[in-house]
Amino acid sequence: MTHPDGGQRERDPRDRVIVVRNVAKTYGENEAAVHALRGVSLEIFAREYVAIMGPSGSGKSTLLHILGCMDAPSRGELRICDERIDFDDDDRLASVRRRRFGFVFQAFNLLPSLTAEQNVALPLMLDGCTRADACVKARATLEKLGMGHRLQASPRAMSGGEQQRVAVARALVTDPEIILADEPTGNLDTKNSEQILAILRQLVDELKHTVVVVTHDFSIAAAADRVVLIRDGRVAHEAAGSELTLDSLRFHLAESCPTATT
Numbered sequence: 001m002t003h004p005d006g007g008q009r010e011r012d013p014r015d016r017v018i019v020v021r022n023v024a025k026t027y028g029e030n031e032a033a034v035h036a037l038r039g040v041s042l043e044i045f046a047r048e049y050v051a052i053m054g055p056s057g058s059g060k061s062t063l064l065h066i067l068g069c070m071d072a073p074s075r076g077e078l079r080i081c082d083e084r085i086d087f088d089d090d091d092r093l094a095s096v097r098r099r100r101f102g103f104v105f106q107a108f109n110l111l112p113s114l115t116a117e118q119n120v121a122l123p124l125m126l127d128g129c130t131r132a133d134a135c136v137k138a139r140a141t142l143e144k145l146g147m148g149h150r151l152q153a154s155p156r157a158m159s160g161g162e163q164q165r166v167a168v169a170r171a172l173v174t175d176p177e178i179i180l181a182d183e184p185t186g187n188l189d190t191k192n193s194e195q196i197l198a199i200l201r202q203l204v205d206e207l208k209h210t211v212v213v214v215t216h217d218f219s220i221a222a223a224a225d226r227v228v229l230i231r232d233g234r235v236a237h238e239a240a241g242s243e244l245t246l247d248s249l250r251f252h253l254a255e256s257c258p259t260a261t262t
């Protein structure tokens, strides 16, 4: 399978961190059945920044949840770092999820009763790290994301952009290979969106993570190495981010992508 990556480099199959084959997902049964994914195949490579775009309801979040081993497909196969994922093996699933993935959500999902530092330290403490070690790592990660001056702040006292940077730090602190983000700038204004955009790019270019981001934000997608357009539960088109234009988006989605025009 060839990938449009701007023609810059040949991909080595050994660098695949996520492989999805013919994945389908149906919610409900019979007349109530919703076919959220109808056979998606996708390969994502180490240190790649992939944006997933598509109309509301096209299956983007469902796909991201399956990629992150948070939800089982109805059929098809998922491989993470060459391991075939068995969705019936809960212990293994939890371990793959914890070790390989960091998640960032549109709604930040920070715990309001904890400080920024404590929110970021939490995943490490759940992994058995001591409080002192977890706090040292949490501080270092927050500093890396320009949040060193807000360590003791409560999420309630932070702007949306600050909260999202803390949420990115929380996803990063366990040093996972892959960061998955579902509309991370959906609740942010342009300036804060640009900061998150720069951070996502930095995660790939400097920190060598792999990033998969679901977004309606044209500038986020245009900065990605590859853009995957999803429509009606299928991959409608793939393009290099640098080749993405609003016209090609409209053409391949055959309906307007609301915030892409802003």
Ligand SMILES: Nc1ncnc2c1ncn2[C@@H]1O[C@H](COP(=O)(O)OP(=O)(O)O)[C@@H](O)[C@H]1O
Pocket: 027, 028, 034, 035, 036, 054, 055, 056, 057, 058, 059, 060, 061, 062, 063
């Ligand atoms: N838990 C669920 N139960 C039933 N239907 C669902 C569930 N989650 C998503 N869907 C449906 O699956 C389709 C795809 O949803 P989703 O993946 O959230 O789309 P997107 O993220 O692209 O907006 C939609 O029709 C949605 O209503």
Ligand SMILES: [Mg+2]
Pocket: 060, 061, 062
């Ligand atoms: Mg969604």
